Amino acid sequence: MAIATSLKDEEDATFASVFPESSKLDAYSMALDDIGVFEEAGFQRDHIGMLATYGFVDFAGMRTLLQGIAERLRPDCTDLSQALAGMRFLDLGSGDGRAVIGAAVLAPTLVESAGVELSVSRHELADRNRRRLPDRIQEIVHFHQTDILQVDPVRLGATEIVWLANLRFPDETVEAINAYLEEHCAKEVDADPVQQHHPSPRSMRTDKPDNRAGRKQEMTDESLTSAGGPAGETGKQVQQENAGSDASRWQDGRPSSSTESVRERLEKHPEIQILSLDADKRKDEDARREALQTADAAVLCLPDDAARAAVALAEGSKTVIVDASTAHRVSDGWLYGFPEMSAEQAKAISTSTRIANPGCYPTGFIGLVRPLVDAGLLPSEAGLVVHAVSGYSGGGKGLIKTYEEEDHEPWGAYGFALNHKHLPEMAKWTGLEEEPIFCPAVGDFKQGMVVSVPLRYSQLRAGTTAADVHAAMAAHYEGKQFVSVKPLNDNDALERGAFLRPDAVNNTNKLELFCFANEDKKALWLAARLDNLGKGASGACVQNLNLALGFPEETGL
Template sequence: MKFKIFVDGQYGTTGLKIHEMLENRDEIELLTINEEDKKNDEVKKELLNSADLVFLCLPDAASKHSVSLITNDKVKVIDASTAHRTNPQWVYGIPELTSTQREKIKNSNRVCVPGCHASGLIIAMKPLLEKGILPKSQKLICHSITGFSGGGSTMIDDYENGSFDEVGGQRPYALALNHKHLPEMKYMLDLQEAPLFTPSIGNFKQGMLVMSYLVKKDFLFSASRDELINLYKDYYKGENFINIIEENEQYLDNGLLNPMKCNNTNTLEISVYENETDMVVISRLDNLGKGASGAAVQCMNIMLGIDEKQGLKSK
């Protein structure tokens, strides 16, 4: 038996990557749409309702419209947009989030894939909030740097064909402090207020670092780096795609942290650094892997009862 999969938005960055990841899998039959028909509701509705599972790789409004076209209640949907990430009727697509999240994904017909920045922050901060080291009133402070591939075809063209002087080395954005991933960060971590978060684009294609800054005096009880490492190891014990770094000296390259070392995998690595008063927790992941298409395929595997690791690489 083959599962029929339709990627709505197959010509965008995330959709193309999902297609690439699925096209050689024996148990998958990819349904495709011609580019000239991608806005034809009649053609699209037929594909949406004949699939076992649909990926939505579209802007928010278009994702909601596609969902409205689905009348077959057996069709499973994975949405890669921000449209449904704070909707309680949709399951958030981080299987490692809690001990029950994987089962929720398995039993749901509606799953939303997290944003790449949100994945890095949430996976790093969830254990600290769940175990009571940080209060839910904490104002989290986070910065990230990500590869330009997440910015779509125009941005990719700017970086690949523009001069370094034009695009620069690192460019912060969303400087009105209203990034679109903030609502899901607040919602999924059950915070009283959204984090203070600034993202930036780096002059590299894939990979990212999400850096969360902590002040030790804000902890509800004292905890050292080693204690946090042990907490993370226990919380994510047995997870194939979450790696906890124990030895920073072996992890860094002459004291530097390369954002691209998880590229082309579905792995997210957590490392922790400290001085006497402060800590920084850093998530390293592929923005197109665990940050987007890889996370979507991982959720698909769970929803279809396939081995969760099928078609995905771990570091």
Template sequence: MAKQPKVFIDGEAGTTGLQIRERLSDGIDVEVISIAPEKRKDAEARLDMMRAADVIILCLPDDAAREAVSLADNLGDNAPRIIDASSAHRTADDWTYGFAELVGGHADQIQNARRVTNPGCYPTGGIALIRPLVDAGLIPSDFGISVNAVSGYSGGGRSMIEAYEAGTAEPFELYGLGLSHKHVPELMRYSGLTRRPIFVPSVGNFRQGMLVSIPLHLDLLPGKPSLRDLELALTKHYDGSTIVSVVHEPLETVGQRIGAVALNGTDKIELFVFGSETQKQAVLLARLDNLGKGAAGAAVQNLKLMFGL
């Protein structure tokens, strides 16, 4: 019988850490080891935990995640495998991007990786929509793309969560309007785009859930694809996936509107193609739980792949 992997969640008291811990308690054959609360910032105590673990999951701010990786490096060949849920290493060449459905065979790369960087919640939706269409030749890599997204406030960290739960935050906000959001390089790199996309994130007064939408002028695309062409390319790419699904819902069924919270509490992502053939316009849409496939769910999925669970 294979050894039960030992997992150390560095930052388990935060939102993502708590979600990962909850998922790992649900019949997954791992042993979670924890550090005493008073020693969470004690480098030697954390090093002892890393020495005992088979894998560490970093649920830390970016700078703290980089420091944790440097600490693990002190163990040399005895260093544990790492899943980083921060954005510190998402475009680093020596890390494996933790989106198993990215391209064929990518799950195998995660399975064999020593260091996996978890995708961001917004890029998960954007990449899930764009990459298959770029690979299929329906969207040129240098095409101008705009990505609009709204998330529940739980993705904004402690201060945002406290502001919303205290009733002091705006009901709805756009942000990142300087167009330099840290998710853009990740979104560009893994979607296969060579032209920087415009990314406009926003946050609403609901705890979790996410919609990512991409408008397209179909007659500006070289092949002038139909809505059906886009839908078929996405369906082919995700054929057989138990996590990513393409939903074939006519506008009449959804009432020309769609909510953000239907997948809350799950690790799934739904993709839709809406639009008008008459107007030659489309809206690509991804729906997910920003704490599920957008964070903790992806980390646990990667952990399972890495240890064959």
């Protein structure tokens, strides 16, 4: 039996397990099966020959294609999977799913690899092929049976890479597809417009918003230069208030790293425009009050007291405020910004104007514990311990400078006063009566984190098994696009079969939850993996803004 000796070998083997070399697509028979579908979509019977002409890029070609796109979109990143992390791939005319599945195998860090296909029989075949993938890849692959010209413009606008392998469409169809793409998404095009008889892949950076969705949401930022067009041209206005960048102690994301991450995501958001106060007005209380009260939304990246003062300036306005500080996370009148926390949380956030962005560590802890309390498996009086390790970017510029320019410890535990600022939200939003004992640490890596909660079976409701715990977690997050529950005892997720690395979902808004169990020892290890600057900070911020401003939850993520 051949053993894969490299990542490339593993990728090749995974793709070949779905599409062996002997596999062929009976495109003509499929087209005949779908005559009614094509006629309903407006095609003529004499177009069947064109529709039956089918081709696809092979896996090696897909690798070359994506490497070229990655170099275009993120020229400073040489790792394909990292370069495409957090992006979306969409194949228009996906056939049996080869391009979609190939993209997912090569870049499992994609938020989504999706395909659109009009043919019912080809769509069903693609979905069968999807189910042959490993779970970790299968979860990001989706197929939709619809006409290319019926693809939601919002989906196009939120997709970084759109692939169109030219089929022999009738001339009028080619023209319609080109017009639809150019209207709704294409800002950068890496190939000529679609031509008949000449395969011409298109990759697009789709920063262009869908103007039909309303004017672009504008954002004012006191520390940034102006971005976007004049206020009110398109979209929503959002103000971002930032702390200074001279703090040097460990502050769990403040002042600069999370702030910069929020800014970067908002600058790329297709429906948000950032506005700035002039430098001489950034400490002018009247100017700040006017900006906060007239913007559609504001993001506060400030120390707690400064955040409270900013909220007071916005009092009486309809401005949506997302506060990244700890000031309001357990305050009455504020929604806790963890949309997946409960079945009704996302809807509640969508109607709120005061949203407290969660802490990074609490996101992992609450994500693990809340489902068990809600399901009645973990008593609310349980006394828990939580261990966590984060990348040093969580400490702001001071700690980043220490780790990147000075002598430093390779790993450091902290919080020995046992009074971490995240404890109140950890207790309140899990439903626990007592705050957990929290043991945080920072490691010699820049970004990513793992949060761990060990449990004894004796701490659970009598008779509860590991399977019950896992099932409760899976049910709680069923259908959630950013939170996934991995298989029970998912050893395939461990590096070299032993190590859960913290940086696997960096630059995404993903939260991955794990449940490991030892039946003989009657013990469980629950673990959460997330990007401390993603789902633990800026990703959650943008997700909450999307909900509150009426955009699709994934826009800009």
